[in-house]
Amino acid sequence: MNADYTADEMMTVAAARQLRDGTACFVGIGLPSTAANLARATHAPNLVLIYESGCLGAKPDRLPLSIGDGILADTADAVVSVPEVFNYWLQPGRIDVGFLGAAQLDRYGNINTTVIGGDYDDPSVRLPGAGGAPEIAASCGEVVVIVRQNLRTFVERVDFVTSVGYGAGPGDRERLGLRGGGPRVVITDLGVLEPDPVSCELTLTRLHPGVTTDQARAATDWDLAVAERLTTGDPPTRHELTRMRALTATTRENGRGGT
Amino acid sequence: MNADYTADEMMTVAAARQLRDGTACFVGIGLPSTAANLARATHAPNLVLIYESGCLGAKPDRLPLSIGDGILADTADAVVSVPEVFNYWLQPGRIDVGFLGAAQLDRYGNINTTVIGGDYDDPSVRLPGAGGAPEIAASCGEVVVIVRQNLRTFVERVDFVTSVGYGAGPGDRERLGLRGGGPRVVITDLGVLEPDPVSCELTLTRLHPGVTTDQARAATDWDLAVAERLTTGDPPTRHELTRMRALTATTRENGRGGT
């Protein structure tokens, strides 16, 4: 690890780099929002940010503190109702990228944000639930997941399928009639995972600088597949770090950070 | 006939009188719009006018020249989309009165505004069609029809059911699942018809001043039922005539009248 930046900062920068300029991105709050706003502040000035509160094309100059932050409405191209954002914008597949977090994630990119442990009616931990995620995961052109990698999170089998990745493997999305492409990439604090083109299994394809394969394996509760041509990502540039810290600093002035 | 006013003026005044202050009225263009605006200008200042163009609570100071006249949007409490006016406002039964015209009308208040003569694919006369009428007739608390009475219009059987009145008689609206009450009154240039409480058949209950039962019978292509206690309506008051003519005069200045 390089002392110049934290693992979370590396993760956020790596996630931001996944967003192509000019695309439309459905942004959840927290890490996805930080990364999406960083992308807009660096290489993707024309990234269209869509928030489930109904803000289309929001252009905040600081990190929004919630998906309903006033700065989103103030800077949006259009503010529409919540039913409209789901029915007219998300559902028909108009959004290129869905940007999601996770409390648990399995090898096929299925996501749990509902309950952990016990059973549904008597869980060990009750999480917030689905929100917009099931339909974001179903309908966006592709999904980018940003999540810290550890044994609690990277599990063999999620306790509850809140949002479908590749289900039980190849062909499942098609069988279910899900029209979006599913998870294209998972960005963690250790590296980057991508689905194998044949098996759909999440495969470690890139490590962040200073991270080892063993570290990634040790943080994964399943037998982690590693790409033959494993690469190492570039560290955050000075520019990326400066812009990211400027964004999070404005947020801290306005209350707590968006994580 | 009294030379002070025309039969059409009597009809419009009689129709306006049917609208109670404070109710919400879904207004078609033409005679219904004239009558509804006259009601608002006389005894029903708080009549809520709803136009299918999406104008809720329009308060025009002249007759609108179409259901999409700019004065409707300018004076409305709210302007909503066309899908919304049908889905959120008409369909759930929020509108007290639907105000409709007709090209043909039968004894059960069924309305045709689609085709006359020949068959549907090769009609003698192709009329404009349904517009909002089928759902206005189905969903409003009650329906008021305004139509000139003559043998072409008051027919034994409409050539096409565009909007359902009482169908083939008692119980039909319930069987069809129509939730509004159906035609409460039909206002013509000769008098007023109301459905018999038992048979649902339109029955002549009132004549305009100077009109005879024989005239009404002669203008009806079915064997017209006449109420035992047939009354004669009041002629237009000076006030009603003045306000109506002021409304139609402003319209003439702006183009053609709304009939």
Next chain:
Amino acid sequence: MAKLVALSDGVADLVHDGDVVALEGFTHLIPFAAGHEIIRQGRRDLTLVRMTPDVIYDQLIGAGCARRLIFSWGGNPGVGSLHRFRDAVQNSWPGPLELEEHSHAGMANRYVAGASGLPFAVLRGYTGTDLPRHTANIRTITCPFTAETLTAVPALRPDVTVVHAQRADRAGNVQMWGITGVQKEAVLAARRSLVTVEEIVDELDPVPGQVVLPGWAVTAVAEAPGGSHPSYAQGYSVRDNAFYVGWDAISRDRDAFRDWIERHVLKVEVQA
């Protein structure tokens, strides 16, 4: 981002022979200039879609552009009948015109389903009328919770929707206000869209009652000042009611109609 184009190029690129074409605008903001360009470019075999086919569709039908019409109310608002529409239906002039006929509620919901990426919409409508006997695209559906029977209509997915709006900015964001009808749904339901505007401006100042269509949801924008005449654009023009009245006489007679189209549409000098 929407491309900014000349109207003639927009129509040439986006409206093809045989297409399903919706021109929408509810009395207000009717895209007459675009309709005239479609006539000038001689499009044929169009399936025309519109809730209220009024004078603009009377012109397209009389000019021979249409093979089929999907609609819910075909009249000259406040005046009477559409004589070119009637002549096509009653006498197949200038060619036969197939009809698919709905109610406003049905048409509006068909656009909503199209805009929503759903194959159908559910409504309380048509029940007891003769419309379902003549329109195959009206069916019943049973509520899976209450077992109640309701009506279903299929989504409308025009190949191209054309609307007129007050303004757009240079990124193609479109702004309209006043009566905005079913235009948002019609644009979002379509595979391609062309928006004509009164003016292209640097900045879209917010306006009460506005509907904004983001540029990335629109295919092309063309400046066409006065492009809704004889309809109107709130804040820019008023409705030319005399034109609608005058259209009655012009359209009653085939020769008068042809002459009018010749002089006012075909021989018009068009700005590039």
Next chain:
Amino acid sequence: MAKLVALSDGVADLVHDGDVVALEGFTHLIPFAAGHEIIRQGRRDLTLVRMTPDVIYDQLIGAGCARRLIFSWGGNPGVGSLHRFRDAVQNSWPGPLELEEHSHAGMANRYVAGASGLPFAVLRGYTGTDLPRHTANIRTITCPFTAETLTAVPALRPDVTVVHAQRADRAGNVQMWGITGVQKEAVLAARRSLVTVEEIVDELDPVPGQVVLPGWAVTAVAEAPGGSHPSYAQGYSVRDNAFYVGWDAISRDRDAFRDWIERHVLKVEVQA
């Protein structure tokens, strides 16, 4: 026309023990003052409905008002968990809380169906997730045109919906702007509605982005300046983010929570 009432009278008249109650507001315009009045009046056995049960529902649940929760995302936005909600689900404190759990898209469409007078709504949603295994109110439906399988959810028809808005006029016409979420649908879906507003004014000057609810579609309006704190009312206040952060510590501990409710809700001097 909506009645203008004092907030305490509005809650007393319109919110009854055992009712299905929706308080809506998507981060913005959350009706906290009305929620506190419901706690003060000691309502019990409520079925609480809300897309995003956040701090306001944490308070209602912890105060023992709720028997059941219908929702799609229950968290403290930008902070973390709702500890009163978790304590009720995990430990039945202060009583058991039944859950009916949906996605946002499902909840939004349930309100749309309610507002539309339809028994159900159709969407592409929930497919492949575990939600349908635990929520009976998620079923499938077949398109009568394409035979495609879609998801159906039943209409939401709250007994009463409570929302907060910026302004109303004396006829009870309500005006809100900024992020307006699902409030229009939630009000129109309900049998009764109560709207709290920052201020009652003589004239509602039009504002870009406004949603206006006509007074005849609203049951009652109560003036409650600051009534959305710690949420915000665009144009009137900003979000009190520190409160949301501070709530985490208060709500983690049952006694701290009870003490907070005692001091900030129960013992508050309320204007009549």
